[in-house]
Each structure stands twice: as C-alpha cells, then as structure tokens.
Amino acid sequence: MGRPDKAARAAIAQRRADAIELRLAGVDWLTVARKLAADPAVNSDRIAYPHGYGVDRYRKGQEPPADEQLINAACKDVRLALKERAADQEDKADELRAIENARLDKLFFVAYRQAVKDNHLPAIDRALRIMERRARLLGLDQPGRTELTGAGGAPIEIATTALDELEALIAISEEAARGSE
Incomplete structure (x- = not known):
C-alpha cells in the first residue's frame, strides 16, 4: 500500500485529533475505537467514519476488525498524534x-x-x-558528566540482596547507631 494522498492524510490527521479529543473527554478506548470505526455496523454512531479504523476491510466488504484490533488502532493513533505534536512543539x-x-x-x-x-x-x-x-x-551551564567507578577505575559490581539480608543489614546499622549514642 502506497502513501496516502493529501486528502487521506488530512482525514487521518482529523481522525487522530478526534481520538485525542475523545480520550481527553474521558472516553474509554473501545468507545473511541468504535466511534472512529469505518464500518457503520461497528461504529457507535452507525455511520461510516471516513478513513476510520478498518476502512480497507469495510471497502472490501470484509468483516470489521475485532474490538481488540480497534482498540490497538485507536491507541496507536493517539500515540502517533501525541508524538507529532511533541515534535511540532520542539520545532x-x-x-x-x-x-x-x-x-x-x-x-x-x-x-x-x-x-x-x-x-x-x-x-x-x-x-x-x-x-x-x-x-x-x-543549556551551556549543564553540569559535567560524572562517572562512578570501583577500585582502580574498575566497574562497580552490583549484587542483588535478598530481603532477609537487607533486614539483617538494617538491624546491624540500627544497633551500631544506638551503640554510638
């Protein structure tokens, strides 16, 4: 499938904007997905949303996507739209x-x-x-890079400790603190 034409890209951008608006309004993912579905049988408004989710299947007369597929499409749309908005803001x-x-x-x-x-x-x-x-x-005044190393510049070894070992270490340090009072 080739790149969508200008009108299709505009319709997809509108669908993504609609998905974000619905999510901002507190609408759950499945409702968002159904409201923006291409197939009127699935669409909660019973209309064919232009360039909606599952539009290719709808045009071919195939079964509409399952709820999980619709939800994944809505999530992907929102994620991509937010990423584009963040890039625009950075520009x-x-x-x-x-x-x-x-x-x-x-x-x-x-x-x-x-x-x-x-x-x-x-x-x-x-x-x-x-x-x-x-x-x-x-950002010229950022602090210099600090690197922690072990003895002789070797990497620091990190070991996992069981909960009972941590509790024992805490108890020892608390006893030592009380003993120094």
Missing part, C-alpha cells in the same frame, strides 16, 4: 530559541562595545547578564 521551541539568541546578540553587542570601550562597570555587568541568559537558553 517551535527551536525557532523561538533562535529568535531569542539573535536578540541577545544585538543586546550583547551594545553592552560589550560600551564595556570594552569605556570600562563601564554597569555595561560589564549587563554583558555578563546577557551571557548568563544565553548560557541558560542554550
């Missing part, structure tokens, strides 16, 4: 970061020029604040 955030970075460039240029030319302390402070803001915006 928008990247655009906004670029705009903010360009603004900071302009402001920094003014403050830096005055700070260097006149050794003007308020301009130096302003330039430093702009640099700090840029570092936060771009």
Whole structure:
C-alpha cells in the first residue's frame, strides 16, 4: 500500500485529533475505537467514519476488525498524534530559541562595545547578564558528566540482596547507631 494522498492524510490527521479529543473527554478506548470505526455496523454512531479504523476491510466488504484490533488502532493513533505534536512543539521551541539568541546578540553587542570601550562597570555587568541568559537558553551551564567507578577505575559490581539480608543489614546499622549514642 502506497502513501496516502493529501486528502487521506488530512482525514487521518482529523481522525487522530478526534481520538485525542475523545480520550481527553474521558472516553474509554473501545468507545473511541468504535466511534472512529469505518464500518457503520461497528461504529457507535452507525455511520461510516471516513478513513476510520478498518476502512480497507469495510471497502472490501470484509468483516470489521475485532474490538481488540480497534482498540490497538485507536491507541496507536493517539500515540502517533501525541508524538507529532511533541515534535511540532520542539520545532517551535527551536525557532523561538533562535529568535531569542539573535536578540541577545544585538543586546550583547551594545553592552560589550560600551564595556570594552569605556570600562563601564554597569555595561560589564549587563554583558555578563546577557551571557548568563544565553548560557541558560542554550543549556551551556549543564553540569559535567560524572562517572562512578570501583577500585582502580574498575566497574562497580552490583549484587542483588535478598530481603532477609537487607533486614539483617538494617538491624546491624540500627544497633551500631544506638551503640554510638
């Protein structure tokens, strides 16, 4: 099966948006799936939802998908739609970061020029604040990577401990704590 045409992609996007809206309204998965099913015999509104779940089977006159298949299709739709929305939001955030970075460039240029030319302390402070803001915006101040190793740089060995062993260790440490009082 080839890639759907523009109209089909729009209908699928609408179906996914409808699925999200229904889930946000608290509708259970099976009801969502049936409301968005292509076959009127399965569709809770008794209509043929365009590009609904099981549309290929409906067009061929085959039996509609089972409830579990409908639920899986609805879950997949919501998961994909949310993933697309998250990607769109990240793209928008990247655009906004670029705009903010360009603004900071302009402001920094003014403050830096005055700070260097006149050794003007308020301009130096302003330039430093702009640099700090840029570092936060771009995530430049993230902590360095920390790696834990065992003796001599060897990997740390992790062993599983049974519940009774843990309880015994806790009891020993509690006794030691009481003894040091």
